[in-house]
Amino acid sequence: MTPYFQLSRASFVWLLVSQLLLIVPHLGRLPIWVIAAWSVAVVWRVQIYRGIWGFPKSWVKATLLLVCVIGLGASFRKFYGLEPMVALLITMFILKLLEMSSKRDALLIIYLGYFVVATELLFYQSMLATIYVFFCVILLTTTLLSLYQSAHTRPAISFRYAATMVFQSVPLMFVLFITMPRVGSIWAVPQPTNTAKTGVSDSMAPGDFSNLAQSNATAFKVKFENEVIPLNSDLYWRGLVFSDFDGRRWELGGISSYPVPTRQSASATRDEPLLQADGKLIRYNVIMEPTQQHWLYAIPTARSNEEAVRVTGDNRLVRRKPIGTRISYSVESYLNFAFQMDSLPSHIRRRNTYLPDGFNAESIATAHQWLNEVGNDERAYMQKVLNYFRSDFVYTLSPPLLGQHSVDEFMWKTRRGFCEHFASSFTVMMRAAGIPARVVAGYQGGKWNPLENFLRVSQADAHAWSEVWFEGEGWVRVDPTAWVAPNRIESGIDAALSVDEVPLLTGTLSLERFSHLSFINNLKLRLEAIEYQWQSTVMGYNQEQQTAFLRRLLGDITPMRIALLLIGSGAVILAAIGVSLLISMRQQRMTLADKYYHKFLKRLSTLGIERGKGEPPRTFARRSMSALPDQADWIEQVSTAYETYTYQNDAAQLEVLRSLVNR
Secondary structure, three states, rough: OOOOOOOHHHHHHHHHHHHHHHHHHHHHOOOHHHHHHHHHHHHHHHHHHOOOOOOOOHHHHHHHHHHHHHHHHHHHOOOOHHHHHHHHHHHHHHHHHHHHHOOHHHHHHHHHHHHHHHHHHHOOOOOHHHHHHHHHHHHHHHHHHHHHOOOOOHHHHHHHHHHHHHHHHHHHHHHHHHHOOOOOOOOOOOOOOOOOOOOOOOOEEOOOOHHHOOOOOOEEEEEHHHHHHHHHHHHHHEEEEEEEOOOOOEOOOOOOOOOOOOOOOHHHHHHHOOOEEEEEEEEEEEEEEEOOEEEEOOOOOEOOOOOOOOEEOOOOEEOOOOOOEEEEEEEEEEEEEEEEEOOHHHHHHOOOOOOOOOOOOHHHHHHHHHHHHOOOOOHHHHHHHHHHHHHEEEOOOOOOOOOOOHHHHHHHHOOOOOHHHHHHHHHHHHOOOOOEEEEEEEOOOEEEOOOEEEEEHHHEEEEEEEEEOOOOOEEEEEEEEEHHHHHHHHHHHHHHHHOHHHHHHHHOOOOHHHOOOHHHHHHHHHHHHHHHHHHHHHHHHHHHHHHHHHHHHOOOHHHHHHHHHHHHHHHHHHHHHHHHHHHHHHHHOHHHHHHHHHHHHHHHHHHHOOOOOOHHHHHHHHHHHHHHHHHHHHHHHHHHHHHHHHHOOOOOHHHHHHHHHHH
C-alpha cells in the first residue's frame, strides 16, 4: 500500500543519521538486542521507502512492542530506575520508525529525539559530551527543517539554517543560565548502585587495588587555596578504614559519627578529645566524580563546612547521600595531628587486634618470635617488620594469585605484591603481636596540572596503607609500601613500576601512553585544564556563585533589577539577530546565477566593455557582441542561459551558465 506521506530523500537520511548518533552514546548501557532491534527497524524502513516491503501489520507491531517490554524486564530486572527508563525511551524511539506514515509521525520521532539527546547528560556532563549533545540538537533541527523544505534543497543549506537557529539561541541560553534561580542540577539523577560503582570499594582483598590501578580514569581533582601544595609524600587521600578481617578480606568496621564543626567553631578541632591538630592548615576544593558511595576523600585530618558532609569517629569524611553525580566540596586539613592519643576504648582495641582462627599460622608464629627477640618493644618490633619488607620484596602491578592463607603465602613465598598486599600483611603482623592496627584505603599522590594549577588524582593512584596505635601517640600512619618502593610515594606509581608494567596503567589509545612526547603531554594538560574550567565554572555554578556574580553585576539583587537585566539582555540579543538577518537578506539577494553573471561582467570589463547602470542583460549583450564579434557566440550563450534560469527557473541552465563563465 502506498503510504500517505513520503519523506524526501534528504529528510530520510537526516532522520536515520540523527537516530544513529543519538543512540551511540548509550551503547555501553543498552542491551545488545536493542541495537539489533534498531538495525532491523532501519532495514525495514529502508525497504518501505524503496517500495519493496509494506508497513508491518498491527499484530506485528504489537508483538514487537511486547517482546521489547519483556526484553527490558529481563535485562534490567525492573522497570523503575534511570537506565531502564532511558532504555524504554530509546526503544520507543526506535519502534516509532516502523509506523511513520505521516508528517505527524515524523515530527513525533524528531520530538522524541530531543528527549533522547537530553538523556545523555544524565550520565555525562563533560564539555565534550555537551558539545556532542549540541551537535545532535543541530542534526535534529536540520531534520525538522528538511520536512518543510523542497526535495531539491541541498542538505548543506538545511544544516546551515539549523546551525544558525541553534547558535542564535545561545546568548539567550547564557542569560537564563546566569540569572535563573539555582535549585540544584537537573542532571543530578542517581545512577543504579549495582552497576555504576567506580573507584575504591567498601572491602579489600589481594588483587583489588592492582586491578583498579590499571584504570587512568579521573577519581577527583583538587584546587589548593593560594596554590600551596603539600609534598607528594603528604598527599594521602583518606577514604575508608578497614578494621574487620576474616583471614583474607578486609571490611569496614562499625564506627559512629559525630557532627561537623561549623566555620565559627573550626578552631575547636584542636580541643576535640579524640583529635589534636597542630602545624600548617591547608584549604582546598575537591571536584569528585560519581562513585555511588557515601565516602569522600581528603587529607587527614579533614573538616568540611558542607551541610551534607560529616566526620566519622575514625576520622573520615562521609556524605549523607550516595554520590550519584559529580560534586564539589571544600575541605581544610592539618598535616600534623594526633588521633586518640590517651586511650583506646576496649571495643575498638578488640576489633583492631582480632585475627580469625585457622588463618596465616606461620605469620602469627613468626610475629610472636620476633616480638620476644626485641624484648616486647612495640616500636622495635614494628621496625623489624618494616626492615623485613626491605629484604627481598617486589612492588608489582601483576602479583601472583594467593590462596586461603594469603598473608603467609605473600610474606614467606611469593614476596611480590601491590600496595594492598603490603598493607594487609603488615597490619596482620602488628595484630599478631597484640598491637592495634588497621588498613586505610584511598589514594596517594596525583599529577599536577601547571596550566590551571590543580591536582588530578586518577584511579591509578589508588592506594592502601596501615595505621598503628601506640599509647601516648595515638594512631600513626605507617605505609609499608614506602619501604619497598619509596618512589611510589615520592614520585607516583609510574616511577615505582618496571618499564614493562607502566603501559598497563593506560589504555592503548590513551594520551597517557604518549605523555613522554612534549607535544602530546602539553595537549593532554591543555585538555585537562579546559575540562577543569568547565567543571568548576559551568557545572559548579551554584547558588553561592550566582549570588556573588549578580551582586557584582547589579549591586542589590531585587526582582526589578533581575527583570531589567532579562529585558535588556533580550532586547540586545534580538537586535543583534535582527541586524544579522538584514545583512543576510542583503547577501541573499544575489543568487548563484547572479554571481556567475557578475563574474561574466568582470571578464568583459577587462576587455573594455562596461555595463551601464540599469542596462538590461539583452541590451548589454547586443552591444557587447557588436564590440566583440569574435566573442559573440559566447556572450549570446551566457546571456541566454542567465535569462532562461532567471525568468523560467530552469535549474538545468544554472550548470550551463557555470560552465560557460568558468571556461
